[in-house]
Amino acid sequence: MNSENYEYFWGVDCGSTEIKIAVIDSSGQVVHMEKRKTLFPLTENVRAALTGGGRVPVPFANNGSKRPGHKIIATGYGRAHLDFIDAKLTEIKAHGLGVGFQLEGQLPKDEPYTIVDIGGQDSKMIMVAGPNDVQFVINRKCAAGTGAYIEELAHRLQIPLAKMTELEKKHDRDLTLNSYCTVFASQEVIRILMEGEKVENLIHALYQSVVKRIFEMAPIGSPTVVFSGGVLQYHEALRAAFSRRLGEGKRAILAPQAQFCGAIGAAVFGRNK
């Protein structure tokens, strides 16, 4: 079936923490986005998440079969475990397509750019030098520099994630967290707290540490960097720390729907193919 035969292109980014869904219609407009916590059994939960939010018809008939006119593309760690999809692609390609779609006309045409995506359990740098010239790096197995690292330390500090940026702004000195390992970093945080350090300074150190881990993955040679993924979308202080580290002469852009970049990219992939 060619793409012309479809009315809706569903992109499902099945992440470790959340399932993000984006739907593009045949005219190329994003007509629906929604997200759910990643729950198990995965297939049933993802199926139930494809509601369309009243804006798009549900892609399944009552008997569970897929309705004609709907194409579903999966990405994210759960992509291989869904039995109702038409195709799948990796998060690397999906984020690349999602960023390209959302920032069309705003990205330099003849100049490479770098996408930084900090996800729940991994971080990626995608270096785009042209449509067929893409390189990437993913963090090693260690969770340092990922959303899981931030969540663990926020939990240890007993601070809601939503309040972290606000608290970080009140920091009054630089600290360094050394450890690669999330567990060791937690121990380091406890030791520093025992020594009487302010929580605000620890949050600042935590963000600096995440940025440091990303910069260790590969050199950023391009003048433009695009932030993608939920962690960078929701942690303004992290973006600020990253931009400071990038320094003069570099431009950092937050993708408009950063958390949905993967889902939008998957939908774009479905429409293009």
Added chain:
Amino acid sequence: MDIKQVMKDYFLGLDTAARTGSRKVAWCTSVGPAEILRALDFEVFFPENHGAMLGATRMSTDTIPEANALGYSPDICSYLTSDIGAYLKKMTPLTKAYGIKSVPRPDVLVYNTNQCKEVMHWFEFFAREFKVPAIGIHSPRHLPEVEDCHVTDVVGQFRKLIAQLEPIAGRKFDSARLSEVLLLSKQATDLWEQVLATAKHRPSPLSFFDGTIFMGPIVVLRGTTIARDYYASLLKDMNERIRKGKAAVRVEAKRIYWDGMPVWGRLRAQSDLFALNEAAVVASTYCNSWVFSDFDPQNALESMARAYLGIFINRDDSYKLEYIDRLVREFAVDGVVFHEAKTCPNNSNSQYDLPGRLRGRGIKTVIVNGDLCDLRCYGDEQAATVIEAFLETL
């Protein structure tokens, strides 16, 4: 010839020799001087092969922690920890495969540090356990070129080794016999090289994953007519597959080079992953590591020294760069996957920016983190994402 039968006969022969005492048993490292041992009529057992079997059967998952608990770090060679752990737990994959109760009891252990120093620690453990000698060839390491001084050094060590082995073997060393054995090794290794070279054909009749199975005899049976005959037969099979248009993967849209150790416990999953993504892994450093072109039966000891010193793992990075570059071009490869094995830095060539230098020559590369046997160091999802994403970029 059927690979399963060849390997079964080999292990049953070893088991009989060890149980009945009909022949002396030597343990040897995989790129150790096996031909000297065969010339002295030893049955030869290769613990690395056993380690690979422990990994492939995923028994390593149970055996590695035993060795860790004894004091062998989780960060060192997981062949070593798998094998020592299996000994401690009195387990072997040979039982399920061939009904063999245990690995053959050695009369002597012979290692060569041309691949790493871990083999020395490994064999010393068993020397203490079995109260038999562990004799090492201590090779000059990481050579830009194999020079005469290196060869002289190793030939001297071979002569000393022979003198130490004669009383254990209960026979005098016969250099004519060594030449015969080395001729068989040379014939087998030349045929193995030709088998691997059939993957230059598009589509390739075999993949790296097939190669990890087919390579059994060149590791454990070189110096025998069995290995020579097996590879002659395999070469015929591969040429027949080419003639009939039979390919290793259904669609071969991309051709990949694999550097580093196999992830033994995930061979099937990885083989399927590449095939599903229409990629064939057509060449590897690992399978080529048992190509010993320098063997010369007329000049046995010297040529053995040259061949065993000249192996990829024992060379410097400039040699490795040129070697991979050459194979990438010869096999028309689209990209190189470096397996960075957590417990095998000696066989992980990604740690000193070799991939970056290959990229500088226009060769696409990616690094997959994992391990040869220790699946605690391997993330299925992450590895699949890295490999799939790499294939998407080619």
